[in-house]
Amino acid sequence: MKEYLENVRKTVPLVHNITNYVTVNDVANALLACGGSPIMSDEAEDVEDITSICGGLNINIGTLHKTSIEGMFRAGRKAGELGHPVLLDPVGAGASALRTNTALGLMKELKLTVIRGNISEIKTLAAGTGTTKGVDADAADAVTEETLDQAVAFVKAFSKETGSIIAVTGAIDLVTDGEICYVIRNGRPEMGKITGTGCQLSGIMTAYVTANPEHPLEAAAAAVCVMGLAGEIGWSRMQEGDGNATYRNRIIDAIYHMTGEELEKGANYELR
Amino acid sequence: MKEYLENVRKTVPLVHNITNYVTVNDVANALLACGGSPIMSDEAEDVEDITSICGGLNINIGTLHKTSIEGMFRAGRKAGELGHPVLLDPVGAGASALRTNTALGLMKELKLTVIRGNISEIKTLAAGTGTTKGVDADAADAVTEETLDQAVAFVKAFSKETGSIIAVTGAIDLVTDGEICYVIRNGRPEMGKITGTGCQLSGIMTAYVTANPEHPLEAAAAAVCVMGLAGEIGWSRMQEGDGNATYRNRIIDAIYHMTGEELEKGANYELR
Amino acid sequence: MKEYLENVRKTVPLVHNITNYVTVNDVANALLACGGSPIMSDEAEDVEDITSICGGLNINIGTLHKTSIEGMFRAGRKAGELGHPVLLDPVGAGASALRTNTALGLMKELKLTVIRGNISEIKTLAAGTGTTKGVDADAADAVTEETLDQAVAFVKAFSKETGSIIAVTGAIDLVTDGEICYVIRNGRPEMGKITGTGCQLSGIMTAYVTANPEHPLEAAAAAVCVMGLAGEIGWSRMQEGDGNATYRNRIIDAIYHMTGEELEKGANYELR
Numbered sequence: 001m002k003e004y005l006e007n008v009r010k011t012v013p014l015v016h017n018i019t020n021y022v023t024v025n026d027v028a029n030a031l032l033a034c035g036g037s038p039i040m041s042d043e044a045e046d047v048e049d050i051t052s053i054c055g056g057l058n059i060n061i062g063t064l065h066k067t068s069i070e071g072m073f074r075a076g077r078k079a080g081e082l083g084h085p086v087l088l089d090p091v092g093a094g095a096s097a098l099r100t101n102t103a104l105g106l107m108k109e110l111k112l113t114v115i116r117g118n119i120s121e122i123k124t125l126a127a128g129t130g131t132t133k134g135v136d137a138d139a140a141d142a143v144t145e146e147t148l149d150q151a152v153a154f155v156k157a158f159s160k161e162t163g164s165i166i167a168v169t170g171a172i173d174l175v176t177d178g179e180i181c182y183v184i185r186n187g188r189p190e191m192g193k194i195t196g197t198g199c200q201l202s203g204i205m206t207a208y209v210t211a212n213p214e215h216p217l218e219a220a221a222a223a224v225c226v227m228g229l230a231g232e233i234g235w236s237r238m239q240e241g242d243g244n245a246t247y248r249n250r251i252i253d254a255i256y257h258m259t260g261e262e263l264e265k266g267a268n269y270e271l272r
Numbered sequence: 273m274k275e276y277l278e279n280v281r282k283t284v285p286l287v288h289n290i291t292n293y294v295t296v297n298d299v300a301n302a303l304l305a306c307g308g309s310p311i312m313s314d315e316a317e318d319v320e321d322i323t324s325i326c327g328g329l330n331i332n333i334g335t336l337h338k339t340s341i342e343g344m345f346r347a348g349r350k351a352g353e354l355g356h357p358v359l360l361d362p363v364g365a366g367a368s369a370l371r372t373n374t375a376l377g378l379m380k381e382l383k384l385t386v387i388r389g390n391i392s393e394i395k396t397l398a399a400g401t402g403t404t405k406g407v408d409a410d411a412a413d414a415v416t417e418e419t420l421d422q423a424v425a426f427v428k429a430f431s432k433e434t435g436s437i438i439a440v441t442g443a444i445d446l447v448t449d450g451e452i453c454y455v456i457r458n459g460r461p462e463m464g465k466i467t468g469t470g471c472q473l474s475g476i477m478t479a480y481v482t483a484n485p486e487h488p489l490e491a492a493a494a495a496v497c498v499m500g501l502a503g504e505i506g507w508s509r510m511q512e513g514d515g516n517a518t519y520r521n522r523i524i525d526a527i528y529h530m531t532g533e534e535l536e537k538g539a540n541y542e543l544r
Numbered sequence: 545m546k547e548y549l550e551n552v553r554k555t556v557p558l559v560h561n562i563t564n565y566v567t568v569n570d571v572a573n574a575l576l577a578c579g580g581s582p583i584m585s586d587e588a589e590d591v592e593d594i595t596s597i598c599g600g601l602n603i604n605i606g607t608l609h610k611t612s613i614e615g616m617f618r619a620g621r622k623a624g625e626l627g628h629p630v631l632l633d634p635v636g637a638g639a640s641a642l643r644t645n646t647a648l649g650l651m652k653e654l655k656l657t658v659i660r661g662n663i664s665e666i667k668t669l670a671a672g673t674g675t676t677k678g679v680d681a682d683a684a685d686a687v688t689e690e691t692l693d694q695a696v697a698f699v700k701a702f703s704k705e706t707g708s709i710i711a712v713t714g715a716i717d718l719v720t721d722g723e724i725c726y727v728i729r730n731g732r733p734e735m736g737k738i739t740g741t742g743c744q745l746s747g748i749m750t751a752y753v754t755a756n757p758e759h760p761l762e763a764a765a766a767a768v769c770v771m772g773l774a775g776e777i778g779w780s781r782m783q784e785g786d787g788n789a790t791y792r793n794r795i796i797d798a799i800y801h802m803t804g805e806e807l808e809k810g811a812n813y814e815l816r
Binding site: 062064095096097099196242243244246 | 293296297300301304305309310311312313314315317318321322325339509520521522523524525526527528529
């Protein structure tokens with residue numbers, strides 16, 4: 001996985017983010033930490049110019065506004081014309097009709113390189129409808145060792161149907177292009193007590209896919225390993241009294257220092 | 273106060289936040305730290321669905337937009353129909369006509385379980401008009417040992433008039449349902465040098481009131497003690513050279529680790 | 545430079561910020577750290593009231609929305625009527641037509657005390673058009689020891705043309721009123737791996753100019769030295785494994801603790 005990380009550091013991909021205002025600062029710092037360069041713009045009249053100077057586009061619907069929806073479509077179409085990779089993070093799909101419908105509309109209209117979400121969001125998109133508990137996955141949906149075969153089959157089928165790489169993150173992460181599925185077991189459960197680790201991963205994954213245009217599946221899987229491994233490294237540096245705020249910083253710090261060798265050694269995955 | 277904290281950790285209340293973009297990330301992490309679960313949504317077409325899957329609603333007018341005002345009313349009415357607790361944080365009421373009038377309009381139209389602000393904001397709402405120095409309380413308004421009797425009488429009367437629990441935070445905090453007033457002396461003056469400790473408290477308080485529906489007054493007071501005590505614990509961990517940025521993290525870390533016993537022991541309050 | 549810092553701590557200038565949602569929390573905490581007091585408001589109907597209770601106005605176009613553009617003009621005109629200093633941070637001018645044109649429009653319509661940006665942004669404004677690589681300066685534009693004379697002449701001429709203090713920040717910083725140019729060599733290259741150090745500086749600089757109305761040039765230069773020196777002090781506190789997230793906190797912490805003496809001793813500048 002070494003080379004995918006190194007390509008990001010070498011090429012410093014400029015990533016256009018249309019993202020939510022909750023975790024946007026962490027997304028920017030995580031992108032800088034991994035070796036990319038972030039720019040944020042969601043205004044419909046601004047996005048085409050911005051996307052044109054970037055290498056990839058990250059669309060996150062975490063705090064969806066009617067005014068930014070148009071920006072998502074315009075940026076996505078422009079990115080498509082330019083052949084840029086586009087990632088969709090359907091935050092809260094299933095939690096509201098506006099979110100579900102916007103995500104489905106973006107899937108229909110845009111060429112999405114990757115769709116990355118939790119299992120409940122992805123199931124909602126596959127079903128065309130659904131309900132989720134807010135922005136976290138339903139426990140009933142969780143990918144576990146027991147449900148793994150079924151989950152792998154599901155994401156492969158959804159990837160074939162959509163033509164997008166599907167990345168489902170949770171206790172076990174799945175990344176597939178419909179043929180091969182990376183099953184990844186990096187990360188820590190405590191990452192769920194920090195807002196925005198998923199959003200950060202979407203930003204980083206866009207940088208990885210942008211910097212590795214010949215290997216989008218492998219690059220997307222590498223990004224998942226980077227984030228999970230950073231969660232493990234960050235946790236190992238926690239001291240007495242440190243909680244989720246400090247953990248947030250330590251994870252980004254770990255991304256900042258991660259080397260190709262460290263990733264190679266720490267990435268914990270198998271292919272299915 | 274032990275049980276109010278433990279009920280939050282046990283029930284993991286999902287809190288819908290319509291809040292400002294300055295401190296929103298800290299509100300989300302503080303909610304996670306205390307044992308709740310945050311979701312943010314302010315788009316008028318999104319808020320009713322989101323509020324419906326949540327347990328409580330936190331409305332904060334810190335960076336008011338005309339487009340989000342409609343979302344506040346729609347979410348608030350829906351929460352009222354569903355019997356969810358609603359908290360209003362009237363940030364900057366008195367600093368602009370738009371803020372004052374929006375806060376007054378929300379008070380008039382919605383059933384507010386709690387109104388939580390600094391003394392200048394609360395005085396503005398009680399008077400129906402006013403001027404404040406930005407988003408901080410005027411020194412002239414401050415609740416001190418000398419003005420305490422008068423302040424307690426004021427908040428009790430305002431609580432009776434509005435039918436809402438009134439929580440005024442500052443050097444001395446007051447939380448009342450019109451009959452009983454908690455006078456709380458936790459916290460540190462240095463918390464005023466961090467943006468958003470008030471916003472964080474509003475998020476946490478919404479989680480506490482949601483998780484303790486039979487005891488909203490006690491739960492609101494417990495949330496104030498949690499925040500103040502976290503400020504004290506966080507401060508005790510400060511090292512040479514640490515300033516307000518690190519203090520911010522240490523406070524959220526302290527919320528994350530706080531136990532019922534710690535709260536019971538550290539809460540510093542009397543009833544009036 | 546001592547007195548400019550001390551005047552901020554003494555007078556606690558209230559700064560109205562119309563700024564982007566990426567770095568807004570850091571801007572608020574940096575303003576508190578330096579001794580100022582922040583308030584954020586961008587809604588057109590809110591900004592005139594807010595600016596009226598403040599001492600200075602900081603306009604940053606980092607995530608420009610059509611709805612906030614009107615707020616920028618209305619706040620800027622009101623600040624002009626009241627004789628308040630106004631700072632423009634033209635983030636991403638050159639990266640999109642909307643950003644370039646908005647910045648040029650604000651320059652034309654408002655009396656700007658200071659324009660602070662990176663060299664590519666300032667060159668774009670001087671040319672009336674341009675292209676930049678996202679929100680970072682183009683390497684080709686960089687102010688180096690080799691291009692210094694030319695750069696000083698350029699910023700002096702642009703300052704004379706606009707009637708504004710021009711502050712260009714990068715590896716070498718330039719601050720000029722058209723006659724005198726401060727050439728400042730504080731700071732660390734690693735500050736570029738944190739999002740928002742420029743935005744933070746714009747907030748702090750507005751506080752400095754507001755608190756030192758008789759000496760806007762010197763105050764603006766002092767703010768640049770504060771930020772750069774904080775970057776050096778923060779860096780000296782970095783420990784094994786600390787990355788850009790921790791560095792971000794340490795810089796704000798260093799601003800929080802900085803004394804006049806420390807600034808006097810650490811400020812590294814010459815006059816041209």
